[in-house]
Amino acid sequence: MGHRDLVRPIVQAIILTVLCACTFRSEFYKITEQATTMAEAGHTLALPVMVALLVFARRDAIRKDIRRGSAWGPLLVAVAVLGYAATTWPFYFGYARRLQFVVAAAGILLTVGGWRVLWRCAPIVIIVFVAMPIGWNSFSTFVIRPETITLDIAAKSLSLLPSVFVELHGSDLHYHSSFTDGIIALGDPHRGVVIPFAYLTILIFVTYSRVRPLWQIFALGVLMFPMVLVANLSRLLLHGVLTIYGQAAPLDAWPRNVSMAAAMVLAYLIMVLCAFVLENLVVADDDGLPSELTEDDAA
């Protein structure tokens, strides 16, 4: 298929995306507002760029696989519209409303290019899902225990610092040192839930930033969850060190933002390292052809 043939699906995708944004406009505004005002939801702003880069990485495969639109596409879009309506009235669930974007995105891809294009663009659907800002209260029951364990580990680790004792009090870490006392990570529960999704978004992006054999995708997928936990713990530890030695006030933004950004970079570097190791574990056959099942083959 030549470049001219791509005009139709691209224009159709743009039209449907704009209509989709108009249909779900109230949630669209809320997501934009959260992403621009909450540092921990800022990764949502990078979504268009990440999506564009993922499409660019798969441009040849997508071009090759574009078919007539599937009848399942409008059906999925209809499900998204009905889901959006039902989660607005009579049941109001903000996060469930947001997830209709994911269903609609899958529907648009099916409508424009068919099943094979949806498979090619599965990483985009996944990344849209993960990047939707999440509400903390809805998931507090599920996250309180892992969050408490993370805070417990952080308290014990920070207590190993010379002349520093840290204890968990509610959802805050209280520290006593020879030079000052204070609180670390005041009001962290919300960030503790939201930020792991930012890390997960980065890790998914790194995984799919190039077309890989499926075994590598599975391996990186398995590694993602411990990596998110490690990144989140690193964030808390760094936050603690900066607060204690920088003598920051509990609500100071700088230790929070620095630790969050540093942990993001750490998550990115670890994932890139893992991907590099995996890529170099398997050497191509003598004939130069890859010997593993790839996304292409699976499609």
Added chain:
Amino acid sequence: MSSATSKSVSRGWMQWPFAVCAGLLLLAALGLDPLLTNLAERYRKTSIMPRQPLANFSAECLPSFKPAPEGSPFIDHQSDNDVGTDDILLLRLQEAGADGLDGQVLLFVTYYSDPDDKVPHTPEVCYRQIGGVVRSIGSAPITLSASRSPKQTTARSVVIEEPAVDAVIAYLFCTNGRFETSRNAVRLAMGLPGDKRVYFCKIEAVTSSPRGADADPAMARCRKLLGEAIPVLINDFLPTQEDLRKR
């Protein structure tokens, strides 16, 4: 891709899946918000008061419990002023056969009837705000004593580590006669079609246990209290199903 397929792909900008999809989204963009606003206004549920104030609840209704002695020390409870309603019941009780500090338990009931309520924080969230550390969250079966309500239900069990003792809590919500254990389930139940009026009520039993000790005996006390208190609340205080269907 074959040339025929390529032709069919490039040809026909108004392929029917695209046309249907675009039409659907256009229609939804223009009409969905006004439609939902109208529906929400037309079928809006209204609030309903309990049949009698919760303050009328008496410990005499509970065969296995008596009022706790005046001034006896007890675990701290979350701020009573911050529960978002005036319909509150806070009873300090003690198991009928116990003396001194043994067998004390708190019955804490709050009643809400705002159709737009997002459901307040649950104990595992609120206790953290006053310094408690959540050590376990699970479920606890409750056997209800004779009543019109179901014989068995489930409460959520929570153990919170506090500075001196562990707070052991069992709680559930009653939403328009349905028992639920999570705020999402309550919100879902509040939206269900059928009833014209809406309420939900959080029923919570709190007791203490020595720090780090087995919480089962304390949890059994909470379960027993809920098993006796819930039927009384359903029979004498909370609105009936008939009342919920009337405007």
